[in-house]
Amino acid sequence: MVAMDNLITGSQDNIAHLAGNRGFEFIYHDVSNFIHVPGPVGAVLHFASPASPMDYLKYPIQTLKVGALGTHNALGLARTKGARFLLASTSEVYGDPLVHPQPEDYAGNVDPVGPRGVYDEAKRYAEALVMAYHRQHGMETRIVRIFNTYGPRMRLDDGRVVPNFIGQAIRSEPLTIYGDGSQTRCFQYIDDLVEGVCRLLHSDYVEPVNIGTTREISMREFARIVNNVAGNAAGAVYGDGSRIDGDPQTRKPDTVRARTVLKWQPKIELEEGLDRTIRYFRTALSLPA
Ligand code: UDP
Numbered sequence: 001m002v003a004m005d006n007l008i009t010g011s012q013d014n015i016a017h018l019a020g021n022r023g024f025e026f027i028y029h030d031v032s033n034f035i036h037v038p039g040p041v042g043a044v045l046h047f048a049s050p051a052s053p054m055d056y057l058k059y060p061i062q063t064l065k066v067g068a069l070g071t072h073n074a075l076g077l078a079r080t081k082g083a084r085f086l087l088a089s090t091s092e093v094y095g096d097p098l099v100h101p102q103p104e105d106y107a108g109n110v111d112p113v114g115p116r117g118v119y120d121e122a123k124r125y126a127e128a129l130v131m132a133y134h135r136q137h138g139m140e141t142r143i144v145r146i147f148n149t150y151g152p153r154m155r156l157d158d159g160r161v162v163p164n165f166i167g168q169a170i171r172s173e174p175l176t177i178y179g180d181g182s183q184t185r186c187f188q189y190i191d192d193l194v195e196g197v198c199r200l201l202h203s204d205y206v207e208p209v210n211i212g213t214t215r216e217i218s219m220r221e222f223a224r225i226v227n228n229v230a231g232n233a234a235g236a237v238y239g240d241g242s243r244i245d246g247d248p249q250t251r252k253p254d255t256v257r258a259r260t261v262l263k264w265q266p267k268i269e270l271e272e273g274l275d276r277t278i279r280y281f282r283t284a285l286s287l288p289a
Contacts, residue, residue, distance in 0.1 A: 006030035031070040041081035046074040047088040054159025060118040067122025103254035147212025151190030152280035169230035181220035189273035192266040199262040210253035
């Protein structure tokens with residue numbers, strides 16, 4: 001297995017435990033440039049992209065390039081090798097949705113020139129390119145639309161709500177709720193996502209598939225849950241100015257497709273997943289468990 005990353009938002013620490021495995025190789029490479037992999041390749045999984053709003057606002061051009069050129073190169077590699085291809089897409093293709101929950105055939109409400117446009121449009125273009133390679137070249141392609149996902153090995157300072165809230169909670173600080181906290185998200189644990197991705201890769205389903213939980217909570221409720229699980233008594237503060245323009249008000253997957261086509265459903269309850277993630281963050285910050 002070959003992993004490739006230019007590590008602009010990731011870290012090699014996250015794969016340190018794989019370093020000794022025979023057959024695992026890490027190549028430091030930006031997939032927006034031509035990709036060369038020697039030997040046979042069975043499947044190409046294209047996950048490269050900043051995914052936190054803070055990160056893609058810091059790297060807007062790299063984000064657009066990896067969604068466009070990176071997807072093109074990764075598809076080219078898969079085509080040359082006769083490999084299956086899977087694109088990690090996103091719930092952000094639905095933008096600030098006007099349909100709720102969001103089924104895969106909802107075309108979305110995205111502002112191309114808004115701050116999130118760099119990510120949303122890159123992923124929308126990537127999906128279009130994947131479907132074009134499928135239709136034009138008959139390639140075996142898969143598209144997973146990933147909803148909010150969290151778990152161990154998230155970057156502590158990636159700016160997203162899960163690391164922000166957990167970091168604040170374990171330092172006994174108040175949690176920073178952006179806006180009035182009425183905006184909603186559905187959070188899935190990483191292991192459930194991985195299971196969904198594997199099932200999709202091994203299925204024969206070409207259309208996009210949403211993978212996410214359907215337990216929809218407001219950021220206000222989410223702050224309460226994180227404080228409970230972490231045992232933080234410092235509460236929350238509202239209206240922090242850092243809320244990014246274009247922050248979707250709601251987001252919830254319609255998961256009928258994943259349930260019927262992949263026989264997939266999430267297994268890890270939010271409280272359980274948060275508990276595991278909090279343990280990881282405490283260890284990473286060298287705080288007592
Ligand atoms: N958010 C928050 N406090 C924070 C960080 C984020 O209230 O410290 C909110 C943010 O405004 C958004 C939600 O949490 O409504 C999820 O944000 P995140 O950056 O995790 O990902 P998104 O789902 O927006 O891509």
